[in-house]
Amino acid sequence: DAKTTQPNSMESNEEEPVHLPCNHSTISGTDYIHWYLQLPSQGPEYVIHGLTSNVNNRMASLAIAEDRKSSTLILHRATLRDAAVYYCILSHFFQSGSEKLVFGKGTKLTVNP
Amino acid sequence: EPEVTQTPSHQVTQMGQEVILRCVPISNHLYFYWYRQILGQKVEFLVSFYNNEISEKSEIFDDQFSVERPDGSNFTLKIRSTKLEDSAMYFCASRGARQGNEKLFFGSGTQLSVL
Numbered sequence: 001d002a003k004t005t006q007p008n009s010m011e012s013n014e015e016e017p018v019h020l021p022c023n024h025s026t027i028s029g030t031d032y033i034h035w036y037l038q039l040p041s042q043g044p045e046y047v048i049h050g051l052t053s054n055v056n057n058r059m060a061s062l063a064i065a066e067d068r069k070s071s072t073l074i075l076h077r078a079t080l081r082d083a084a085v086y087y088c089i090l091s092h093f094f095q096s097g098s099e100k101l102v103f104g105k106g107t108k109l110t111v112n113p
Numbered sequence: 114e115p116e117v118t119q120t121p122s123h124q125v126t127q128m129g130q131e132v133i134l135r136c137v138p139i140s141n142h143l144y145f146y147w148y149r150q151i152l153g154q155k156v157e158f159l160v161s162f163y164n165n166e167i168s169e170k171s172e173i174f175d176d177q178f179s180v181e182r183p184d185g186s187n188f189t190l191k192i193r194s195t196k197l198e199d200s201a202m203y204f205c206a207s208r209g210a211r212q213g214n215e216k217l218f219f220g221s222g223t224q225l226s227v228l
Contacts, residue, residue: 034216043117043204043219044156087156096168098144098161101217105155 004088009108012078020073020107022088027068032091034101035062035073037084044087083111115139119205119220126195127228134190134223136205145188146206147180195227
């Protein structure tokens, strides 16, 4: 399984932008880059995903390096509710069409008021 | 937004007993999954289910585990004879499209405690 590397923790101040980095040097050409977050005692929750181009949605932006070996999740204005563990994941698809998400330890984001 | 529902939220059982964890995936979704997370550890893939059969499973998913979609709406995970090390949060997830990297919707989980 292709692996991702993230910092264990990051801190931010409320209303400031947050850039969460992820390295995935062994990514293959068909791997999508997904980001999920997890609040305490909750299931993972989808944030964003992309393949090659940068992506924006209402929650965040995803910046993907040209060689695809790294990416950055950008929260434009952190709020206290953004405090969570953020996982950068490469989805591995099987021939059946199903896939598995291989979770790492993620980055625990703390947002200071 | 639609959601995946899991019941019960907490399940306590004695070692060696059978447990069934229940999930109602989002209607019209095609792919169904179970993941688990032991306290303080990573979220781990257990099994994927499509077209009424297991499509992939991890090495964790041994013959003590089984999954079923008995009535077209529920999706269950059965552990035949629970062990202490089965204690974990179990998450059900579902996805709609066959292709295209659609997102997974996860439930809030069932906390299983084996005593």
